[in-house]
Amino acid sequence: MKSEQDRIRTVTVDDEPLARDAIRLRLQDEPDIEVVGEAATGRDAVALIGEAMPDLVFLDVQMPGMDGFEVLDRVASTWLPIVVFVTAHDRYAIKAFETHALDYLLKPFTRDRFRAALQRARTAFASAGDSSAHRGIVKLLNDRSGSAADEAQGYLVRFAVKHHRGMRLVRVRDVDYIEACGNYAEIHAGDRTHLVRMTMQELEQRLDPSMFVRIQRSTIVQIDRIRDILSANHGDFDLSLHDGTVLRLSRNYRSRLQR
Amino acid sequence: MPGLLERHRLLKNTAVVAVACALLAVSQSTNMYAFWQGHGTWSLALAITLPTWVLVAACVPFIAWLARKYTFAPQDRARSAAIHIVAGLVFAFVHNATLTLIYVLLLAPDAPALGTFGGRFRTTLAFHFYQDALAYGALLATFLALHYADLRSQLAEARLTALRAQLNPHFFFNTLNAVSTLALQGRRDDVAEIVGRLGDLLRTALHEQAQEVPLSVELMFVEDYLAIQRVRFSDRLHVQKTIAPDTLDAAVPSLVLQPILENAVEHGFARDAGPISVHITVARHNDDLLVEVTDTGPGFAADMRKEGIGLANTRARLQELYGKRCKFEYGNMPGGGASVRMSIPFRSASDAAAHHTTAHEYGLDAPNVSTGRL
Numbered sequence: 001m002k003s004e005q006d007r008i009r010t011v012t013v014d015d016e017p018l019a020r021d022a023i024r025l026r027l028q029d030e031p032d033i034e035v036v037g038e039a040a041t042g043r044d045a046v047a048l049i050g051e052a053m054p055d056l057v058f059l060d061v062q063m064p065g066m067d068g069f070e071v072l073d074r075v076a077s078t079w080l081p082i083v084v085f086v087t088a089h090d091r092y093a094i095k096a097f098e099t100h101a102l103d104y105l106l107k108p109f110t111r112d113r114f115r116a117a118l119q120r121a122r123t124a125f126a127s128a129g130d131s132s133a134h135r136g137i138v139k140l141l142n143d144r145s146g147s148a149a150d151e152a153q154g155y156l157v158r159f160a161v162k163h164h165r166g167m168r169l170v171r172v173r174d175v176d177y178i179e180a181c182g183n184y185a186e187i188h189a190g191d192r193t194h195l196v197r198m199t200m201q202e203l204e205q206r207l208d209p210s211m212f213v214r215i216q217r218s219t220i221v222q223i224d225r226i227r228d229i230l231s232a233n234h235g236d237f238d239l240s241l242h243d244g245t246v247l248r249l250s251r252n253y254r255s256r257l258q259r
Numbered sequence: 260m261p262g263l264l265e266r267h268r269l270l271k272n273t274a275v276v277a278v279a280c281a282l283l284a285v286s287q288s289t290n291m292y293a294f295w296q297g298h299g300t301w302s303l304a305l306a307i308t309l310p311t312w313v314l315v316a317a318c319v320p321f322i323a324w325l326a327r328k329y330t331f332a333p334q335d336r337a338r339s340a341a342i343h344i345v346a347g348l349v350f351a352f353v354h355n356a357t358l359t360l361i362y363v364l365l366l367a368p369d370a371p372a373l374g375t376f377g378g379r380f381r382t383t384l385a386f387h388f389y390q391d392a393l394a395y396g397a398l399l400a401t402f403l404a405l406h407y408a409d410l411r412s413q414l415a416e417a418r419l420t421a422l423r424a425q426l427n428p429h430f431f432f433n434t435l436n437a438v439s440t441l442a443l444q445g446r447r448d449d450v451a452e453i454v455g456r457l458g459d460l461l462r463t464a465l466h467e468q469a470q471e472v473p474l475s476v477e478l479m480f481v482e483d484y485l486a487i488q489r490v491r492f493s494d495r496l497h498v499q500k501t502i503a504p505d506t507l508d509a510a511v512p513s514l515v516l517q518p519i520l521e522n523a524v525e526h527g528f529a530r531d532a533g534p535i536s537v538h539i540t541v542a543r544h545n546d547d548l549l550v551e552v553t554d555t556g557p558g559f560a561a562d563m564r565k566e567g568i569g570l571a572n573t574r575a576r577l578q579e580l581y582g583k584r585c586k587f588e589y590g591n592m593p594g595g596g597a598s599v600r601m602s603i604p605f606r607s608a609s610d611a612a613a614h615h616t617t618a619h620e621y622g623l624d625a626p627n628v629s630t631g632r633l
Contacts, residue, residue: 015528016433017493022440040528062429064525088432107436 007034008125011052013045013071014060014086019107023058023086026114032122042066050078055166056121058105061087069093073141076169080134080160082124084117096143100136134160134167141169155208159187161194170194173211176225176241178203180218188245213257215239216250223257273320280316284309306365310357318350319398326402343399351391355383430521437491453490456483464514470580471510473608474541474548478502481516481539488524496524497536506541509548510608512580518569519552519599526597527556548605553598558591570599577601 010033012023020038027033036052039045042063049057049071061068068085085104087093097104103120105113142157158169170189179186180200187194198206204214214220221239229249230238237249249257288304295304325346329339359380434457441449460483478500489496520537527535540551566574570589577585586602 016437016491018437018440018491019433021444022436025440025443064528088436089428107432108439109436 008056009034009036009054010056011037011054012058013039015063042071045071046074049075053079054081057081058084061093062090080167080169082121100140102136156206177221215253276319277316280312284312322398323402347395350395351388354391359383456486459483472513474509474511475507477511495534499538501540503542506543508607510606522569523554527554543605546605547602549602551600555596558597
C-alpha cells in the first residue's frame with residue numbers, strides 16, 4: 001500500500017451517475033488511486049476542483065450548461081490537474097484532443113483502454129509540477145479563449161506555475177509585475193506571487209511589448225498597471241502602480257517606457 | 260435564402276437558353292443563305308429563321324414550369340397528359356402561325372404562287388405540325404427527367420438526415436456506456452431492460468417508413484426512450500402523461516415528441532443534480548390536436564438568441580406537413596420550467612394514411628422524410 005501522500009487524488013465529472021460509476025468502479029482496484037470527489041454539473045466541478053485540488057480529473061466533455069472545456073478554463077487559474085477527457089461523441093472535441101496530443105476516453109470504453117489512459121496519467125503525475133506535462137492543455141485552453149493569435153506571434157498567454165505538487169495557470173494579463181530572483185522570476189499577480197524558471201531576458205522576449213515593459217535590470221511591469229510616474233534622485237523615477245506598489249524606473253530603461 | 264438561389268438559377272438558365280437559341284438562329288440562317296447561292300440576303304434568311312428560335316426561347320421556361328407542375332405522378336396522370344397535350348398543340352399552332360405569317364409577309368409579295376394566309380397555314384401545318392409535337396415532347400421529357408433526378412436526390416438526402424437524426428450518436432453511445440456500467444455492477448435485470456428498449460428504438464428508427472403514425476404508436480416510442488433516460492439518470496426523471504382517450508388514434512408526425520423530450524431531459528439536468536418532472540398532455544380541441552410538453556427544468560434562457568436544432572427542425576417539419584394549419588410555440592412557465600406546445604389538424608391515423616401521398620407512391624422508395632431532432 002502506498003502512503004497517503006503518494007496516492008493520486010482523483011475526481012470524476014459527468015452529468016450521468018452511471019457514467020461516474022463506470023469510472024469509479026474501474027478505479028476501485030487501483031491501489032494508488034484515491035477518489036476524492038465526484039461532480040454532476042460543470043458548476044459543481046469548478047467548485048470541487050478548486051477546493052479539493054485533485055491530481056487527476058476524469059472530465060466529461062459534453063455536459064449541458066457548462067462543458068468540460070469551460071470547467072477547465074474557469075479552474076485553471078486556481079488549479080490545473082492532469083486531465084483525462086471522456087466523451088461519448090463529439091468530433092470537434094476529439095479533433096482538438098488529437099491536435100494537442102491529449103488523452104481521451106470514448107464511452108463506452110474497454111478495460112484495456114481505461115488502463116492505458118490511467119497509465120499515461122500516472123506518468124504525467126510522476127512529472128507533475130513540470131510545466132511540459134501541461135503544455136497540451138495550456139495550448140487547448142489558449143485556442144479556445146481566442147488568444148491563439150497572441151500565441152501564434154510567440155507571445156506568452158499564460159504562465160504554468162508550480163503550486164504545491166501541481167500546476168496552476170496564471171493569465172499574462174493578470175500579471176502586475178515580475179521581479180528577477182536568481183535563475184527564477186517572481187510573478188506578482190494580485191495578492192499572489194509565483195515562481196517560474198525564466199530569466200528577465202527570456203521574459204522580455206516572450207511577453208507582448210505592447211503590454212509589458214522592462215523598467216530596470218530586474219523588473220518588468222505591465223504598462224496598464226502604472227498609475228503615476230514620480231521623479232526620484234539622479235534622473236531615476238518611481239512608478240506607482242494601481243495596487244500601491246512602488247517600483248524604481250532606472251534612467252537606462254527610461255527610453256523603453258517612452259516608446 | 261432559397262428564394263435568392265432559385266432566382267439566380269432561373270436567371271442563369273434563361274441566359275443559357277437565350278444564347279443557345281441565338282446561336283442556333285445564326286447558324287441556321289447562315290446555312291440557309293449559303294444554300295440560296297446569292298438568291299437572297301443573309302438578313303432575309305435571319306428574318307425567316309429567327310422567329311422560330313425566339314418562340315422556342317420564350318416557350319422553354321413555360322414548358323419547364325408546366326413539367327414541374329404536372330409531373331405524371333400516379334394520381335395525376337390523366338390530368339398531366341391532358342394539360343401537356345393541350346400545351347403541345349398550342350405550341351405547334353403558334354409556331355405554325357408564326358411561320359405562315361413570315362411566308363406571307365416576307366416571301367408572298369415576290370412569289371404570289373405561295374397563296375393566302377389560310378392556304379399557306381394548312382400547307383405549313385402538314386409540314387411542321389408533327390415536328391413541333393416531337394419538339395415539345397423532347398423538351399418535356401428533358402424537364403421531367405431533371406425534375407425526377409432532383410426529387411430523388413432530395414429524398415435520399417432527407418432519408419439520411421432522418422436516419423442520422425433518430426440515431427443521435429450522443430444518446431446512443433451514452434446509453435451503451437450506461438449498459439456497460441450496469442453490467443459491471445451486476446444489475447442484470449436493468450441490462451436486459453435497457454438493451455430491450457434500445458432494440459425497440461433502433462428498430463423504429465430504422466424501419467419507420469410513414470411520415471405520420473397514430474399517437475398510440477408514438478407514445479410507445481416515447482415510453483422506450485424515457486425508460487432508457489430514466490436508467491441513465493437514475494430515476495431522477497419523473498414522467499406524467501395526460502392523454503385524452505379519443506386522441507390515441509390521431510395522426511401525429513412520427514418521432515415528433517422525441518426531440519422535445521430530449522431537450523427537456525438533457526437541459527433539465529444541466530443546472531443541478533435534482534430530479535425533474537416531464538408532463539406530456541395531449542387533447543383534442545375542435546378540429547385540432549393539442550400536444551404540450553412541460554418540464555420542471557431550468558426553462559429557456561432569457562438571452563436565447565436562436566432556437567436549437569431540435570426546435571427548429573420540429574418547426575420546419577410541422578410546417579412542411581401541415582402548412583398554415585399548425586401552430587408551434589414554446590416558452591417558460593410562470594412557475595419556472597419550459598413549455599413546448601404544438602397544434603396540428605386532428606385526423607384519425609387511418610384517414611391520414613388514405614389521404615397522405617407519400618414519396619413511396621412515386622415508386623422512389625423513400626421512407627420517412629423527417630428532419631426532427633437536436
